[in-house]
Amino acid sequence: MTPRILVVEDERAIQLALSGLLRRQGYEVEVAGSGDDALAALVDGAFDLVLTDLALGRGPDGMDVLRGAKERRPECAVVMITAHGSEAIAVEAMKAGAEDYVPKPFDNDEIRMVVQRALDRTRLERENRLLREQIQRQYGFENLIGAGPSMQQVFQTLQKVAETDLTVLVLGESGTGKELVAQALHNRSSRKDRPFVAVNCAAISRELVESELFGHEKGAFTGADARRVGRFEAADGGTIFLDEIGDMAPETQAKVLRVLQERSFERVGGTKPIAVDVRVVAATHRNLPREVAQNRFREDLYYRLKVVEIGLPPLRDRPEDVPALAQRFLEQVSERLGLEKKRLGDDSLARLARHGWPGNVRELHNVIERAAVLSAGATIEESDLNLGSDARGDASGPANIDGLVFSEAKKIAVEQFERAFLLQALRRTGGNISRAAESVGMVRQSLQQKIRELGLRSEDWGNES
Ligand SMILES: Nc1ncnc2c1ncn2[C@@H]1O[C@H](COP(=O)(O)OP(=O)(O)OP(=O)(O)O)[C@@H](O)[C@H]1O
Ligand SMILES: [Mg+2]
Known part of the structure; x- marks a missing residue:
């Protein structure tokens, strides 16, 4: 699409020179002879760039046009033409969001170059933003x-x-x-x-x-x-x-x-x-x-x-989401705690994909946080995840009890069940032990006792969120 430029200049001769020059470059050009006209034009038209003189006679000046443009069309680039020796104002304009400035007297090449550069830069920014939005749309929604x-x-x-x-x-x-x-x-x-x-x-x-x-x-x-x-x-x-x-x-x-x-x-x-x-x-x-x-x-x-x-x-039904979630949680915890950049090793990613995730995304979140903090190297290895051997999982599948004597096997399986069951009740009640106990028909003291025995911690039922 042909870039659209608004030229704001009160001196007729310069106005004509600038618009002619830019039209010959192939741009679509509109002109405004005063600050008021410029601000009105900005309401009606979508411009890619505004080239404005700083001094515009009576009424709003170039700074007002700049602010108006940024307010109405934040994506529109503004280039300011300043009088010779008014560097301080040029700096002020840049601070207020101007893309660039050209001091008078200027020559045609200079204008051509500055305009071209400003347009390129805003186009790039727009493309990047669209790309980001597209990625966001594809892989996420809010958080x-x-x-x-x-x-x-x-x-x-x-x-x-x-x-x-x-x-x-x-x-x-x-x-x-x-x-x-x-x-x-x-x-x-x-x-x-x-x-x-x-x-x-x-x-x-x-x-x-x-x-x-x-x-x-x-x-x-x-x-x-x-x-x-x-x-x-x-x-x-x-x-x-x-x-x-x-x-x-x-x-x-x-x-x-x-x-x-x-x-x-x-x-x-x-x-x-x-x-x-x-x-x-x-x-x-x-x-x-x-x-x-x-x-x-x-x-x-x-x-x-x-x-x-x-x-x-449940997360176990959408293993394809696990890598992106894990990466995001790793970035978040690293940033929050100021940890060195770590990555998830291939074995870790494979292990995460195989896990049953009885605690769903919250469990994944906790596993990644713990691993990020406790792992020694820059790569989080499978053992850092502390998910146990495959067959065992947290409470995802039956514990690996093959080859054990009955009493041992039973103890492990029961403990695993207790852990999953009680954690669910605690999560449901936001960690309120009395309510959790009531909801599963236990007295408060026995639940507390169990929590101690099983070594459950408030992080396990996600009290952090
Ligand atoms: N799709 C997701 N993307 C990123 N983070 C997620 C996603 N789903 C859950 N989480 C994170 O997992 C944790 C648990 O999420 P949330 O509290 O929304 O779950 P819940 O369904 O309300 O659980 P509960 O029933 O236990 O209250 C939070 O830390 C949340 O930020
Ligand atoms: Mg909830």
Whole structure:
């Protein structure tokens, strides 16, 4: 496409000389005789370059044109023509975003060269940006990475629904990225500058959940010594993320259903309905249709939530995503901790691809962080990953117990099961030990005991995020 240039010059003779010169170079040229005309032209037309004199008689000067151009068309290059000896202003113009400047008196070659160079540079920048955007579109969406077809499909859906106000239900095992999806939906919507409020429905106690969600009036119950604004109200204008909604008590489900239907609610102890404008995104690792079938989750609420349903596949079903995720996590941790640049060896990559990932992307994240910190050399070797021998895996497959005596084998297998099972409960409740214990029918003390015995650490259930 022929580059379009706007020449801004109040002196008629120079205006003609410049436009003639540039037209002969094959550019499409428009002229403006004053700062005001230039600013008006910038509103209507898309230019690749503005060549403006600094002094423009009365009205806005070249600096004003420069700022106006950068404001309206950030991609447009600006070249400033300055009076002889006004170096200070030229520097100021460059700081304000001018691509280059030409001091008067200039000759034709100089103008030709400076214009050509500025156009080349902006074209390159534009091409690079387009390329980056294309790569981003191909392999990611906001902070989500996914090169394979299943995640690509997820990204397409996200793209379509992000800007709508439709309620979205995100389903997927623990650690598959449900929270990232909720955030991506928010960040890609017109609500992005308003609050994103995440509520972990599994971690709030039954007694407090309503006051937490809807707020309460002073004196609504013992201990309510001041009015409190609930999460729905705090999210007004933005997005509320109801995480682990499958763990919500039936009474609360009814109240949330009402908010979804009526878009209004009352504070606990209050009588005045409060209207809110919130976009609702909900997530759970539970199989909601089954919860509905077993009467643990309200069917009407389920249908209200799943206006759009996004299922995140477990990582073991998309091994093609593992290398890109691992690389990204390695870069991130290295940058955060200021580590020397490390790379993943071929054996490591192969091992990562074979692992079963019961903890999904979160587990991969933790494995890479640990390996990056603990590995000695610049290459992360298979042994640094600490994933055990292939057959064993974390809890991905049966432990390698072949050849052991029965009692030994049983001990190893049971321990592996306990570890996976309890970690799941802990992840679900965001590390809330009481709630985790309750959800699996244990008393708190025995869960604590088990955590100690198995050597589980809070990093293991992803408390860092
Ligand atoms: N596609 C992805 N790209 C990059 N990072 C990801 C992706 N999916 C998950 N992660 C990372 O993995 C970790 C877990 O993700 P997230 O908290 O969103 O999972 P979740 O599905 O909400 O898990 P849980 O059910 O346990 O709450 C986070 O550190 C997140 O940044
Ligand atoms: Mg989550």
